[in-house]
Amino acid sequence: MTPLDADVAVVGLGSWGASALWRLASRGMRTIGFEANRIAHPYGSSHGHTRLFRVACHEHPGLTPVARLARDLWYELGGISGTDLLHQTGAISIGPRGGRALGNTATALAESGVDAEWRTIGELRETYPQHAALPDHYEGIWDAESGYVLVEVALVAAVDAAKAAGATVYERTAVTRVEPDGDAVLVGTADRTFRVGQVVLAAGPWMSIMQDLVSLTAYRAPMLWWRPTASPEDFELERFPAFIRHYDDENTIWGHGSVGDIPVKAGLSNDPRSKIAVHPDRLERSVRPERDWAGSAEVLDWAVPGLGPMPYEVAPCMITESPDKQFVVGRMPGSERIVLAGGCSGHGYKHATAIGEILARIVTDEERIVETDFMDPLRYA
Ligand SMILES: Cc1cc2nc3c(=O)[nH]c(=O)nc-3n(C[C@H](O)[C@H](O)[C@H](O)COP(=O)(O)OP(=O)(O)OC[C@H]3O[C@@H](n4cnc5c(N)ncnc54)[C@H](O)[C@@H]3O)c2cc1C
Numbered sequence: 001m002t003p004l005d006a007d008v009a010v011v012g013l014g015s016w017g018a019s020a021l022w023r024l025a026s027r028g029m030r031t032i033g034f035e036a037n038r039i040a041h042p043y044g045s046s047h048g049h050t051r052l053f054r055v056a057c058h059e060h061p062g063l064t065p066v067a068r069l070a071r072d073l074w075y076e077l078g079g080i081s082g083t084d085l086l087h088q089t090g091a092i093s094i095g096p097r098g099g100r101a102l103g104n105t106a107t108a109l110a111e112s113g114v115d116a117e118w119r120t121i122g123e124l125r126e127t128y129p130q131h132a133a134l135p136d137h138y139e140g141i142w143d144a145e146s147g148y149v150l151v152e153v154a155l156v157a158a159v160d161a162a163k164a165a166g167a168t169v170y171e172r173t174a175v176t177r178v179e180p181d182g183d184a185v186l187v188g189t190a191d192r193t194f195r196v197g198q199v200v201l202a203a204g205p206w207m208s209i210m211q212d213l214v215s216l217t218a219y220r221a222p223m224l225w226w227r228p229t230a231s232p233e234d235f236e237l238e239r240f241p242a243f244i245r246h247y248d249d250e251n252t253i254w255g256h257g258s259v260g261d262i263p264v265k266a267g268l269s270n271d272p273r274s275k276i277a278v279h280p281d282r283l284e285r286s287v288r289p290e291r292d293w294a295g296s297a298e299v300l301d302w303a304v305p306g307l308g309p310m311p312y313e314v315a316p317c318m319i320t321e322s323p324d325k326q327f328v329v330g331r332m333p334g335s336e337r338i339v340l341a342g343g344c345s346g347h348g349y350k351h352a353t354a355i356g357e358i359l360a361r362i363v364t365d366e367e368r369i370v371e372t373d374f375m376d377p378l379r380y381a
Contacts, residue, residue, distance in 0.1 A: 017202030018158035019356025025165035036174035051349035055145040058104035073353030081157035091146035091242035205280035207342030226307040319346035327375040
């Protein structure tokens with residue numbers, strides 16, 4: 001029998017794949033990772049300095065334990081790399097009293113044994129005057145465990161930790177074929193075919209074109225940074241912490257204050273002008289004001305005045321949505337040797353280290369450490 005080149009291959013070393021590689025290699029598994037671009041490139045989903053880290057995840061109550069696991073592993077990875085990757089500087093969620101978003105946030109906290117720290121409209125207006133035009137029926141929840149996590153720095157840290165634990169990494173090496181072959185899987189690149197025991201497919205937006213078992217859609221989602229026109233100190237993180245704010249019944253603005261050289265980050269979720277389904281290889285890299293930032297500028301102009309009429313920096317990025325906007329993480333239905341890790345649905349970075357650990361446990365058939373049924377691809381089978 002032909003010997004295996006590795007126990008596991010990870011295809012795609014964005015935030016999820018890099019974390020999976022680290023968690024697998026640190027168990028002593030023989031691992032190889034393939035990245036079509038260089039490590040920490042700006043062409044997928046994992047770039048742009050920072051991502052919001054929230055423990056009270058309104059997207060699904062099952063995500064709070066995942067975020068807590070991620071938190072512990074961000075600190076572990078930070079310890080290995082000697083860099084503070086996670087900054088728990090707190091975050092405020094703002095929305096209509098009795099609304100779904102704040103309700104889900106409070107539920108997520110309650111299910112993990114934490115009482116929500118509610119803020120009245122008076123307290124919000126006094127503490128966060130940057131948030132203008134807050135309606136009287138709005139209130140907030142302060143989540144001290146939230147904050148932000150570094151992106152490129154953390155991704156490099158995960159790849160370095162994986163390499164230090166024995167992983168082999170092929171950069172600028174696209175995988176062109178993944179094919180079950182008896183008790184192994186063949187992983188093909190332009191130069192070579194590798195025979196491995198299992199494969200983790202963590203190709204981010206490219207998952208939308210790589211497998212057809214679960215319907216995933218890649219969307220354009222630009223990131224925007226702003227330089228305040230006056231009083232920049234009012235928009236520093238200490239005074240203008242990470243936030244998610246409903247600006248109408250359905251939609252949110254999100255962001256955080258400036259940190260060192262990183263300007264204020266703010267934008268709309270689901271901006272209908274910029275959220276366009278894309279083929280990941282054909283994402284237009286140039287920026288068009290009408291499409292990419294005019295919608296955000298219009299809302300921020302009245303909701304967070306003082307950020308300026310136009311962004312300081314714009315970077316195209318992508319999110320990959322699943323039909324129920326939950327992750328797709330688990331064994332590929334019908335395959336014992338291929339594990340899917342996609343469908344980040346725009347909220348996956350904070351959980352990356354936990355997703356890596358979850359994937360490692362799936363590959364090694366270890367006991368689950370958190371509930372994962374809600375992200376299992378089997379739910380679509
Ligand atoms: C504007 C915006 C704001 C966001 N805000 C937040 C936030 O505040 N908090 C949060 O938690 N999340 C947020 N997210 C989501 C988060 O960024 C993503 O969930 C996360 O980065 C997804 O990482 P990934 O590893 O799945 O994908 P990627 O980072 O895209 O990684 C996939 C990798 O696979 C590689 N690849 C693809 N095909 C192949 C192949 N055939 N062979 C080899 N390699 C391949 C790609 O080059 C890429 O490097 C945001 C996303 C956007 C766009």
